[in-house]
Amino acid sequence: MSSGVMEEGNPTMKLYSHPMSSCSRRVRLALNLKGLKYDCINITSAGDPELLKVNPMGYVPALVDGTTVISDSYAILLYLEEKYPLHSLLPQDLTKRAINYQVASIVSSSIQPLQNMTLVNYIGEIAGPDEKLPWAQHHIRKGFIALEKLLVSYAGKYATGDEIYLADLYLAPQLDNAINRYKLDMTEFPLLISLNETYSKLPSFQQVMV
Structure with a gap:
């Protein structure tokens, strides 16, 4: 490819x-x-x-x-x-740049490792298979609560405005995991739902989110 x-x-x-x-x-x-x-x-x-x-x-x-x-x-x-600075992954505005770093950190440090399939399968081994999904959903939901509150003042068409930046690259795969793999109820996250719908319509994202 x-x-x-x-x-x-x-x-x-x-x-x-x-x-x-x-x-x-x-x-x-x-x-x-x-x-x-x-x-x-x-x-x-x-x-x-x-x-x-x-x-x-x-x-x-x-x-x-x-x-x-x-x-x-x-x-x-x-x-x-x-x-390769063409199509920058970070905004010039320092505040928005910091928000992008923060989103990346929340997803990569506070959500993704705790819903990684290796860990989720281990939870199933030590606590029983019925505990796998609740474990993943709990930790994803906790992170999504923080992200929903964080982005409400910065989101436009995308996570931090009307251009695709680093935050979007972290959010799109995590949202796909939450919705399609772990069946998280997204009712309380209207902003994240809206972003996910936007990502799903972008050809550059469709190529990857399959």
């Missing part, structure tokens, strides 16, 4: 990814929005030898850009923003 056009003379980047990984989806969204060409290598096992050569932790995403190898979605996104 590839998307967009890279700077002339640069080799195609490689992204080690998994279709259902929200961390990988963030990076794929950024690459698509920036119009960067890349080969998407889908990994089905954390023990995949090819992945381990790039990231000994065995996690996706991992990006190879020439001789530069980067793991962790946040590090990759900041790298892409600095090296």
Whole structure:
């Protein structure tokens, strides 16, 4: 899979990814929005030898850009923003920029790790299978309460205005997980529902959220 056009003379980047990984989806969204060409290598096992050569932790995403190898979605996104500034992932306004950082932190630190399938399956093993869904829903809901309140003063068409920024790249995959994988009741989150509906209509997001 590839998307967009890279700077002339640069080799195609490689992204080690998994279709259902929200961390990988963030990076794929950024690459698509920036119009960067890349080969998407889908990994089905954390023990995949090819992945381990790039990231000994065995996690996706991992990006190879020439001789530069980067793991962790946040590090990759900041790298892409600095090296390929076309279609900036961060607003110029410092307050809105800080809100984007905060949204990214809430999703990546306070929600996503606690609803990760590895942890959810472990909860099922130690507490019983009936506890898996309530566990995930509880932690997602807690984070969504914070996000709904945080964004009410900043949202426009997208999370922090009328341009797609870093916050949107984190929100879209997390909303998809909450709604489609964990069946969270979204009634109390009208702003997040509205954002999710907007994301679902964008071709650059449709390519990734499948």
